[in-house]
Amino acid sequence: MKAKAGSRAGGSRLAVKKSKADKDPNKPKRPPSAFFVFMDTFRKEYREKHPDVKLASVIGKAGGEKWKSLSDAEKAPYNAKAEKLKAEYTKKINAYNNPQAGEASGDSDKSKSEVNDEDDGSEGDA
DNA sequence: CTTGTGATTGTTCCC
């Protein structure tokens, strides 16, 4: 059932999809889930194996079944990527909800969540 | 021309 839900419990999100280009400039886009990261690559491969199939909907289905077929180890790189994107997005959303957080007054330093250490050489794609 | 939909799963958000 794709009855995802007609009415959401929350209230703020009542913003219905007005126009695809009418999104708040301050509101950052959500980070692609591991599935999407996997699908980005999966799509390309799928197109080579199925040049006739172009509909993303079909690829989505194929990818969905394949995705479940993957093991945690294979999803690991995708999850790791999504995890990083999540951290980035969390900061953006924080600024979106609290653009001036901490800039009020005498706020010294309480948040040490600066995880800027990108020492993970694994990226290595440099 | 323009816009939405359909389909996949995951993630994220706010109350």
Next chain:
DNA sequence: GGGAACAATCACAAG
């Protein structure tokens, strides 16, 4: 804790 909307993508439909 929960529930609800949205993230990419791309062909196709309808007005």
